[in-house]
Amino acid sequence: MAINLVWPKRDLRQQDHKPLLEASKSGHPVLLVYNFEPMLFEDQHFSDRHWRFVWQSLIDIKSKIPQGALHIVSKDAKQAFNDIHQKWHINALYSYQEIGLNNTFKRDIAIQNWCLKRGIQWTEYPIGAVIRALNSRQNWDTHWQQVMRSSQDNLNLSQINWGQIGTTELSTFLVNKLNEQYSTFQQGGESMTHKVLDSFFQQRGKSYAFSLSSPSLSVEHCSRLSAYLAWGNISLKQVYQKLLSYWHKPSWRRSLVAFSSRLHWHCHFIQKFESECQMEFYCINKGYEALPRVTGDEAFEKLQAWKTGQTGIPMVDACMRSLINTGYLNFRMRAMLVSFLTHHLALDWRLGVKHLASVFLDFEPGIHYSQFQMQASVTGINTIRIYNPIKQGEEKDPDGEFIKTWLPELNELPAPFFHTPWEMTPMEQLMYNVELGSDYPMQIVDIKQSYKAAQSLLWQWKSKPQVKIEAQRILAKHVRPSTS
DNA sequence: TTGAGTTTCGC
């Protein structure tokens, strides 16, 4: 008996799932197949933190469907499909259109050819409001509203005619080990997703607008849905419709409006990447390929300091170390980390882009590359934003609570030294028992100088003819014709 | 979603 294969890629939820719904309609038994590789980058293994999150999602699904309805493979999809096809014969394949990196794109082309040769129909459904091969944003907003307000693909997992032939070997030992090692990370899976979602709209989100730019407040008062969205534990439509159901909650107005605009951005940036996927490798504005950058040993050393949270600028280091330890950082501080890398350290954005991708638990290719390039100011269409990490620290962490949480070596320092330890005299270093260069690094750049240098270079570069011509092209393709 | 400098507002 031929089976219908549902290959959800990164979309692991149990509701509002078009491929599952359609696959279950035709009468053939349905088999859910999940393969791990490739997920991140070709030169980087699927990281443990992401693996753990996905694993938890799979356990969640597994508990809701019959034994053998989920088939987990660790080798590449084509080989896995070959095996399945030989054993059970695949009637049709159902997926979402993944907006992913070049490696998953190449994988999908191989799968497409594989299907063609065997006469297997592969249907891929759009994710959210993202449109494949889109060249203009005319009417895109209307489309977004239509998609987000349309009814959800509700399905009842227990009513599906499941094929019961798959193999899932869930190693409890490994799961426990991973849980232990990453206890500070968010838990994956659909049950967790809905707990997090409900707590946001019932309580945590009330001060969203006020808290979102603070590295400490955001941990609780931001939605924390990004990882669940990235790994498909929930669809954007589900989140948006939940938001609408709370829309008139008294005294939540500001926060709900702010949250709503961020949900719009989500698809917008993924759409940008879909329409311009070379962004993974090149500046969207080619005029910036020749931008002078620090290279060689100096670049390597500065990059290492940035990656490990050892730059000697407390706010930068605290953000990086917090991110490495929890997989999460609020949007504003992420922007500051990128700004520091590309503006203050004057390093090529490509040197840091994979590092953040692999530590963000919520890594979403389209958002990541669009945001990284925008913050690196290599688009030519956005205003140049050079963050001052000292100022950000003074504003967002006036008491040094966040800094001291992640940089315990600065615990004894009073204001203003936990923001600017390099200003301590040798005597002060002695009295506070913090020796710069051994207990905590000396700052690797002078923020005032690097700010000035970046400022003059970037504004000058932005006015170059080649940058301007490219900017026109980008605006025409990615921005709504009616505005700007 | 920037920062620094300048101007205007409002008490």
Add this chain to the structure above:
DNA sequence: CGAAACTCA
């Protein structure tokens, strides 16, 4: 006179 708004890079 300080805070908010505005402007330019």
